[in-house]
Amino acid sequence: MKPETENSKPETLLRIAIQKSGRLSEKSQKLLQSCGIGLSNGSRKLKMKASNFPLEVLFLRDDDIPQYVSDGVADLGIVGENVLIEKNKPVDTVEKLGFSKCRLSLAVRREIDYPGTAWMQGKKIATTYPLILKQYLAAQNIQAEIEEISGSVEIAPSIGLADAVCDIVSTGSTLLMNGLKEVETVMKSQAVLIASPNLAAEKQALLDKLLFRIRAVNKAKQNKYILLNAPSEAIPTISSILPGMKSPSVLPLAEPGWSSVHSVVEEDDFWEIIDKLKDAGAEGILVCPIEKMVL
Ligand code: PRT
Numbered sequence: 001m002k003p004e005t006e007n008s009k010p011e012t013l014l015r016i017a018i019q020k021s022g023r024l025s026e027k028s029q030k031l032l033q034s035c036g037i038g039l040s041n042g043s044r045k046l047k048m049k050a051s052n053f054p055l056e057v058l059f060l061r062d063d064d065i066p067q068y069v070s071d072g073v074a075d076l077g078i079v080g081e082n083v084l085i086e087k088n089k090p091v092d093t094v095e096k097l098g099f100s101k102c103r104l105s106l107a108v109r110r111e112i113d114y115p116g117t118a119w120m121q122g123k124k125i126a127t128t129y130p131l132i133l134k135q136y137l138a139a140q141n142i143q144a145e146i147e148e149i150s151g152s153v154e155i156a157p158s159i160g161l162a163d164a165v166c167d168i169v170s171t172g173s174t175l176l177m178n179g180l181k182e183v184e185t186v187m188k189s190q191a192v193l194i195a196s197p198n199l200a201a202e203k204q205a206l207l208d209k210l211l212f213r214i215r216a217v218n219k220a221k222q223n224k225y226i227l228l229n230a231p232s233e234a235i236p237t238i239s240s241i242l243p244g245m246k247s248p249s250v251l252p253l254a255e256p257g258w259s260s261v262h263s264v265v266e267e268d269d270f271w272e273i274i275d276k277l278k279d280a281g282a283e284g285i286l287v288c289p290i291e292k293m294v295l
């Protein structure tokens, strides 16, 4: 090992805490890998140094991540907004990551004729999110008893432990299987990147670099590359439908009077745009995924 002299400062490493195993862990690792960061956690260590980027990864339970980041043990973390808000630690939310989307909802037994939030008045609600639920009930001006439990919330009504539940819902099939129906959305959630407040300048510079890559990856996921052929006289109309990053590329085809148009469309507008393009005379439309997108 090189001796440390005044000129050879130890390398600054960013430390990121991600979930060890569970619904966030694979997607958190994939996100880092798609940013060009090498992770090999074959032995399932609790801590590892990444390759290609000055990053150290801590593998933790998701519930502990906000605390580690607020204490500065980790500089960054990836956690669900539901856990972040419930833990109520002083950290900065740097970026919404767009994965592990779910909602925290109130649910009641299916046979109940539910009139609205007033039904909750004086009832007992089981949850693993007592703080978020308390704030929601206060905002709705409802007094209800909160029964904090640590898991299997959805069975609480059927065993007589509570009248309602406040739990995470994704597809809704867990509620259905337990004879419950979703009646109110308390909050929507997705994975977020959090950071310790007041990061040192060197660490902030590394975070900026990482964030640049994360944004390029996520932007690419929200967009598609589109190629099509069209009669040249249709190009002005097609260009107005397909604004692209600046404007679409238009290349002549070997067949006279025809052009090929290349552009980028947002996933959300995709089907609407395709219909308009067909009406404008586009043919042979190809749509391809984009790996990275830097604006
Ligand atoms: O061990 P550790 O403490 O790290 O993990 P955990 O068991 O506490 O969390 P985990 O891995 O289950 O979830 C991590 C995060 O993923 C959550 O905090 C949410 O932000 C997010 N997420 C996304 C979900 C779901 N979807 C989800 N469906 N978290 C939990 N569920 C559960 C929910 O609790 C319920 O039991 O799945 C069931 C409902 O799913 P559906 O599809 O039947 O509606």
Ligand code: ZN
Pocket: 061, 062, 063
């Ligand atoms: Zn957890």
